[in-house]
Amino acid sequence: MTLSVSLKQSMQEFALDVEFEAPDGITVLFGESGSGKTTTINAIAGLQTNCEGKVTLTDRVLFDSDSNTYLKPYQRKIGYIFQESRLFPHLTVEQNLNYAKRFKSVDKSVDFSHIVELLGIKHLLKRSPDSLSGGEKQRVAIGRALLSAPDLILADEPLAALDGARKAELLPYFKRLNRELGIPMLYVTHSPEEVLELADHVIALEQGRIVTQGPAREVMANSKVARTANRAIKSTLTTRLIAQHPDGLSELQVANETLYVPTIDAPTNSTVCLELVANDLILSAAKVDGISALNQVCGTVESIETTSSGDVLINVCIATEIISTHITTRSLNNLKLSIGDPCVLIIKSVNICPSNRCQG
Amino acid sequence: MTDWLGPNEWAAVLLSIKVAFWATLFSLPVAIGVAYLLAKKEFVGKQLLNGIVHLPLILPPVVTGYLLLMIFGKRTAFGSFLAEWGMEFAFRWSGAALAAAIMAFPLLVRAIRLSIEAIDPKLEEAAATLGASRRWVFITITLPLMLPGIIAGAVLGFAKAMGEFGATITFVSNIPGQTQTLPSAIYAFLQVPGGESSATKLVIISIVIAMSALLASEWLSRRMSRRLQS
The missing domain is CATH 3.40.50.300 (P-loop containing nucleotide triphosphate hydrolases)
Known part of the structure; x- marks a missing residue:
């Protein structure tokens, strides 16, 4: 056939x-x-x-x-x-x-x-x-x-x-x-x-x-x-909405970390699910001062995979959720990260969008 | 019950139920067809058809009754043609049913059309990929899913047919035992001295019938939509 x-x-x-x-x-x-x-x-x-x-x-x-x-x-x-x-x-x-x-x-x-x-x-x-x-x-x-x-x-x-x-x-x-x-x-x-x-x-x-x-x-x-x-590689993060700020940002919380995103129309204390695209995330070994990105979230390296195109996908554990970030092999070598190491995900607020895919 | 009601009153109640029953029965299939056309198809003259369907709702009922008389009256060409085939409407109970059917029609079409528009066309597509021709899609998917709307429309139409007065009295007059429906009987009793008690009884019966029809339809469509919720 x-x-x-x-x-x-x-x-x-x-x-x-x-x-x-x-x-x-x-x-x-x-x-x-x-x-x-x-x-x-x-x-x-x-x-x-x-x-x-x-x-x-x-x-x-x-x-x-x-x-x-x-x-x-x-x-x-x-x-x-x-x-x-x-x-x-x-x-x-x-x-x-x-x-x-x-x-x-x-x-x-x-x-x-x-x-x-x-x-x-x-x-x-x-x-x-x-x-x-x-x-x-x-x-x-x-x-x-x-x-x-x-x-x-x-x-x-x-x-x-x-x-x-x-x-x-x-x-x-x-x-x-x-x-x-x-x-x-x-x-x-x-x-x-x-x-x-x-x-x-x-x-x-x-x-x-x-x-x-x-x-x-x-x-x-x-x-x-x-x-x-x-x-197409995306991860989701379940957060709680803490406050709305007058400058067009919503304040979200996941474990001890705070995130700022463009205003999400939801009541305070409600659960908000975010979608993060692996290509949009920056990985750093430590927090960085003096950059525009509003969000620097601490986590640990959970696993490292090689993608079909020869780059690497670092899966970072934040609270109980896994966020994938896509970087080059050279970046990984420069960062010298291995499984279990602490790391920081740097996320531009404008790259975060709410999603309805979170479960539980 | 027969003692409580006089023979004329009793006849009016039974006639009304008979008229409303046949009116609903005959307008229902036509209403389903028209509602389907209006909900699903694009064609020249759709707005015109929509207008004509709704006309009885907006026109004074007397006008509808007079139009019926002009079309189906014995002296008109169409009326005498139908009479030759044994179908006479003017001043007959069947005429009352026809008038009631036409007055109830827009209500039926509206309720059914809404229920068709609420059906997800994706389900009909899915049925087609499983081997259902358009006719089978209608019978096995569309029709069952629009059932709550059909029931709601039929009950609404039945109630409207029970209460129809203006077009009925114009078209078939108010002949006790023949064309005197509930509302015409109430009207007639109110025209004679001492008729109030009879009128009151009929009013109570009207309320009871209308209320039970409404409750029955609510119950039925709630049962249906609970089954259909996805």
Whole structure:
């Protein structure tokens, strides 16, 4: 089964022009938001119709703007796993899973109990979707897509709405599904970890064009892709709002450390979750005087990893949370830091933005 | 109960329920269709359709009744054509049902349209990727999810149909036992000396019916939306 895609779309602010083939296995479409990943898979699924080009699945033409062939989404036999799971709220888990079975175009030979077992959702069958956790919902959504007996699975950032622990719990399922069921998958993500974990083949997109494609290690080592990947490394920090200052800053506290950020519209004493981009953080061995950055937070080095592009990622422990910062090997050598050493993270206030990803 | 109410009063109550029941039953499918069109589709004349649907809400009911008489009256071309097929409306209980259906229609459409607009179109997309054609998406996803709106609209429409007076009395007059609904009966009793006690009984019955309909719909839609919350 080979998916071959050639798509063009030009809008006022965005142009898409991609051409690729996805062989069996897991193909990952990798890129930042706005790079055209979702437009591409929506066009493959038939949910977006304002593109030109051609999409074929082995010898089946799904869409061809030249011959005006356009299969409706329900005729394409493509399972779609969405970011927000999209379970039907008026049906139980079991009814959600069996939803596709009522349509005569759907092959009913898919083994229900095998899929349910594979995803570990047997105990959830009688429940209603709103009583499930995010990870459980997503597992049910995967099962629902598989039970429609698709020729191809599309997954649009299926883990993006989950926290770190749930992500780690769900990732192996994708791998196992592909191995055991042999259905080719096109998986969209902006997370380099997911690429390295899952991909047999990676297509890196930037601003609607393919930057490079090939085996995961090769593509992620490409300097242009690495830049995108590094921008995507983010950490979260849970803080408490202490006070609002009249000069447009909010004062936050985490353990004994104080942070100043552009005004956050939240009541005093409420919990505020911050998102920190690894590339925006400066690492120092000690506190520094006379610089513009308002925040210098003390922590200890938890671990040091080498990135796919040959730089290093220093994971710093602040209170109980881990913040990743991305620096060059030369900086690390100059700082002479090793695991367990105290260090200081220097953070510009304007680089901090509130996030809703914190858990617990 | 039959002793407490005179035969004419009893007839008015039963007729009102019958009229409101048929009015709601027949306008409901049309209202679902129109609400779906207005909520989901873009087409030429959408605003015009929207205006026409809402017209009975804004026009004086007497005007609606007179328009009905002009269209469905026995002496008009359309009215006599329908009469040949055995469908006569003017001065019949079926006419009262027609008038009530038209007056209740905008309320039905509004409630149902709101419930359609509240449905996340992403769920319908998901159903399509699972093999559901547009018709199946409607039957298995859209329709069940709009059920609370349909129930709320139907109850509201039923209550409106029970109470409809102006268009009804203009179109089908006020014939006891035939076209005299609850409100027309109350009106008639108030026109004769000593009719107040009968009128009061009917007023109490009106209040009881309206209140129980409202409570029933609240209960039903709360039950539904609890099930549908995601």
